[in-house]
Amino acid sequence: xxxxxxxxxxxxxxxxxxxxxxxxxxxxxxxxxxxxxxxxxxxxxxxxxxxxxxxxxxxxxxxxxxxxxxxxxxxxxxxxxxxxxxxxxxxxxxxxxxxxxxxxxxxxxxxxxxxxxxxxxxxxxxxxxxxxxxxxxxxxxxxxxxxxxxxxxxxxxxxxxxxxxxxxxxxxxxxxxxxxxxxxxxxxxxxxxxxxxxxxxxxxxxxxxxxxxxxxxxxxxxxxxxxxxxxxxxxxxxxxxxxxxxxxxxxxxxxxxxxxxxxxxxxxxxxxxxxxxxxxxxxxxxxxxxxxxxxxxxxxxxxxxxxxxxxxxxxxxxxxxxxxxxxxxxxxxxxxxxxxxxxxxxxxxxxxxxxxxxxxxxxxxxxxxxxxxxxxxxxxxxxxxxxxxxxxxxxxxxxxxxxxxxxxxxxxxxxxxxxxxxxxxxxxxxxxxxxxxxxxxxxxxxxxxxxxxxxxxxxxxxxxxxxxxxxxxxxxxxxxxxxxxxxxxxxxxxxxxxxxxxxxxxxxxxxxxxxxxxxxxxxxxxxxxxxxxxxxxxxxxxxxxxxxxxxxxxxxxxxxxxxxxxxxxxxxxxxxxxxxxxxxxxxxxxxxxxxxxxxxxxxxxxxxxxxxxxxxxx
Amino acid sequence: xxxxxxxxxxxxxxxxxxxxxxxxxxxxxxxxxxxxxxxxxxxxxxxxxxxxxxxxxxxxxxxxxxxxxxxxxxxxxxxxxxxxxxxxxxxxxxxxxxxxxxxxxxxxxxxxxxxxxxxxxxxxxxxxxxxxxxxxxxxxxxxxxxxxxxxxxxxxxxxxxxxxxxxxxxxxxxxxxxxxxxxxxxxxxxxxxxxxx
Numbered sequence: 001x002x003x004x005x006x007x008x009x010x011x012x013x014x015x016x017x018x019x020x021x022x023x024x025x026x027x028x029x030x031x032x033x034x035x036x037x038x039x040x041x042x043x044x045x046x047x048x049x050x051x052x053x054x055x056x057x058x059x060x061x062x063x064x065x066x067x068x069x070x071x072x073x074x075x076x077x078x079x080x081x082x083x084x085x086x087x088x089x090x091x092x093x094x095x096x097x098x099x100x101x102x103x104x105x106x107x108x109x110x111x112x113x114x115x116x117x118x119x120x121x122x123x124x125x126x127x128x129x130x131x132x133x134x135x136x137x138x139x140x141x142x143x144x145x146x147x148x149x150x151x152x153x154x155x156x157x158x159x160x161x162x163x164x165x166x167x168x169x170x171x172x173x174x175x176x177x178x179x180x181x182x183x184x185x186x187x188x189x190x191x192x193x194x195x196x197x198x199x200x201x202x203x204x205x206x207x208x209x210x211x212x213x214x215x216x217x218x219x220x221x222x223x224x225x226x227x228x229x230x231x232x233x234x235x236x237x238x239x240x241x242x243x244x245x246x247x248x249x250x251x252x253x254x255x256x257x258x259x260x261x262x263x264x265x266x267x268x269x270x271x272x273x274x275x276x277x278x279x280x281x282x283x284x285x286x287x288x289x290x291x292x293x294x295x296x297x298x299x300x301x302x303x304x305x306x307x308x309x310x311x312x313x314x315x316x317x318x319x320x321x322x323x324x325x326x327x328x329x330x331x332x333x334x335x336x337x338x339x340x341x342x343x344x345x346x347x348x349x350x351x352x353x354x355x356x357x358x359x360x361x362x363x364x365x366x367x368x369x370x371x372x373x374x375x376x377x378x379x380x381x382x383x384x385x386x387x388x389x390x391x392x393x394x395x396x397x398x399x400x401x402x403x404x405x406x407x408x409x410x411x412x413x414x415x416x417x418x419x420x421x422x423x424x425x426x427x428x429x430x431x432x433x434x435x436x437x438x439x440x441x442x443x444x445x446x447x448x449x450x451x452x453x454x455x456x457x458x459x460x461x462x463x464x465x466x467x468x469x470x471x472x473x474x475x476x477x478x479x480x481x482x483x484x485x486x487x488x489x490x491x492x493x494x495x496x497x498x499x500x501x502x503x504x505x506x507x508x509x510x511x512x513x514x515x516x517x518x519x520x521x522x523x524x525x526x527x528x529x530x531x532x533x534x535x536x537x538x539x540x541x542x543x544x545x546x547x548x549x550x551x552x553x554x555x556x557x558x559x560x561x562x563x564x565x566x567x568x569x570x571x572x573x574x575x576x577x578x579x580x581x582x583x584x585x586x587x588x589x590x591x592x593x594x595x596x597x598x599x600x601x602x603x604x605x606x607x608x609x610x611x612x613x614x615x616x617x618x
Numbered sequence: 619x620x621x622x623x624x625x626x627x628x629x630x631x632x633x634x635x636x637x638x639x640x641x642x643x644x645x646x647x648x649x650x651x652x653x654x655x656x657x658x659x660x661x662x663x664x665x666x667x668x669x670x671x672x673x674x675x676x677x678x679x680x681x682x683x684x685x686x687x688x689x690x691x692x693x694x695x696x697x698x699x700x701x702x703x704x705x706x707x708x709x710x711x712x713x714x715x716x717x718x719x720x721x722x723x724x725x726x727x728x729x730x731x732x733x734x735x736x737x738x739x740x741x742x743x744x745x746x747x748x749x750x751x752x753x754x755x756x757x758x759x760x761x762x763x764x765x766x767x768x769x770x771x772x773x774x775x776x777x778x779x780x781x782x783x784x785x786x787x788x789x790x791x792x793x794x795x796x797x798x799x800x801x802x803x804x805x806x807x808x809x810x811x812x813x814x815x
Contacts, residue, residue, distance in 0.1 A: 136632035136635075137636060205640075205643050209639045210636065211638065212635040212639055216635065217632040243646075244642070248647065248649070254749065258734075262735065263734070264736075265738060266742075284735060287737070288664075288738050290657075300650070593772075
């Protein structure tokens, strides 16, 4: 009885989708097509464009505080024009420097590299590559975007309030961020920050639930799990990480909100300000809390978060490298297993962010072990990427270049991770520029390169078959690639001699004064890289509107299903039936055939007669 | 086409699957809370106190409402409309009673001198049971919605459609999964507080 019922449901759903297709070609209003759209492709564009907006805001903030680090005694009248009272006389206020650092971190980690990267490409590629008409719940998918939008809007508002945005670091550690009297940003700005993060968690969870459900339940016929493109595997585990870790961040944030507004002391204990012990509104001593507790809750999300950022980039890099080298991916199942291993280990390493928090060194040594274990799956992946392009017939298009750049950055940044994963080395290196260099290269830049790989590669699928300009892509790549290393490589040396991160000014420290000119060099490199991103922006906008259209369905001669949809796919993706799948996604150069799309059965590619003649001749 | 349909019936409905995942996220959230509780407790300076008796009462109420919903779902499948409506109403009332009892239990706790502000041992009980009550409230709103939908309609065609609509059956199934889940979650929290205070 029950099975018959659910059978009917499926039929009704399928029917529904066909209806949608017809509607969406003709009768759609502007609002339902472009704003409150439930089409995964439109939602992916919304995520991408919002992400690009935030990336320019986030990077601009870093340029502003780099100016301060390079020329601490100069005055920049333009800063006063831009920031008003926060840069009176053209000199950045120390408070606002911290606000900029905090906002740069929050925006880049959450809005750009989480929502902008995984939100965009999970939405675009999951239904298209697994052969589904849309997400499991298009409505929740739409909500996911709008919660992200709301989260961003609240953060944007916090930039303009009179006490300024949150300025206690993107990690929001108490007691600094629990006490409004700690700094001006810890007042209303921090409340808005927490609210914005709560909205962001909701958005991520709605998105993640949908991605997992869609991948597990809505694959086309023949699309077994081991025939999924590596992009999908990466999005799948990204969503698993998010679904398991974001709720814990929410718990931590709720407790922080109670401490801030309702007089509890989960994270607060024995704090003296001006010789007076701190009390709550009722005049009672704040006692018994533990700020370390927040660090545990925060990093239980915070560490999986870095894999939430890097896994989608890894998936897209694997896919693009195989496609553009015209070779099968080296070690498909090893790639899947290493993503799985990274996902499991991601939950077992959070305390390596807390080696200097007074953590028991014996517990610390367990976290060292797990942290260093991550090197194994990471090395497997790097080896396989190099194995894939080795003696391949590489098309050096901008997306390939960014993918190779990603591998380079991942190696450089990953190696310093081995240093920092050892607690004995981490203790002197903690909170220095060495850490800044490490995570910017391995997570920030590599994640950003992953974003560029995705945009350049799937641009025709996102914007009605239009292509981006390759020449501008090459200029963009080389300036960004060389520039990024010039920015972050020198920071390793600064960090090794102990230059602490997050300092407003070093000119009062004799020891660190020697780096004055190096700081100028880094800032100039940062400015060049920042302006190079406008080449990308112009290319992106111009190509989306006027770029040349692709002539064939499958411009990269790729195997995966997204290239079997029409050049301008409607809502529902395939006008007819969804193609079934007969093989894995990376069969390039098999039996002398350049590529074998997933949806073609054997006899369509190697017709029987031909095979027989071949054997006869032999 | 028919073979495809047959194959798909073997799989769980995507929306139901998403609900189970959502339940997983709520479990992670409360795992976060309760492990914070354990870590904080191990650090010492921890005030111990007895749980208010009303917490045990509310447990009984939410368990009863779960049982009522179980039979309501049975009645829905057997097409016993009146019985379904009554049992659904009973579940809904149970949900409201649970939230009222939780509130009364907090008052009871406060009368012992254990306030929200103060030693974290008490604050944790307030915050964790409060966040749980918020999840129950979500379920109560949905129960109310289903109850209104179950009211008799003047148009006989509409009435018939509401009977045989498989989406509605899915809704009932999902609602009862969620409702049983928040009940079991409360049971876990009560046992946790009881033995680990």
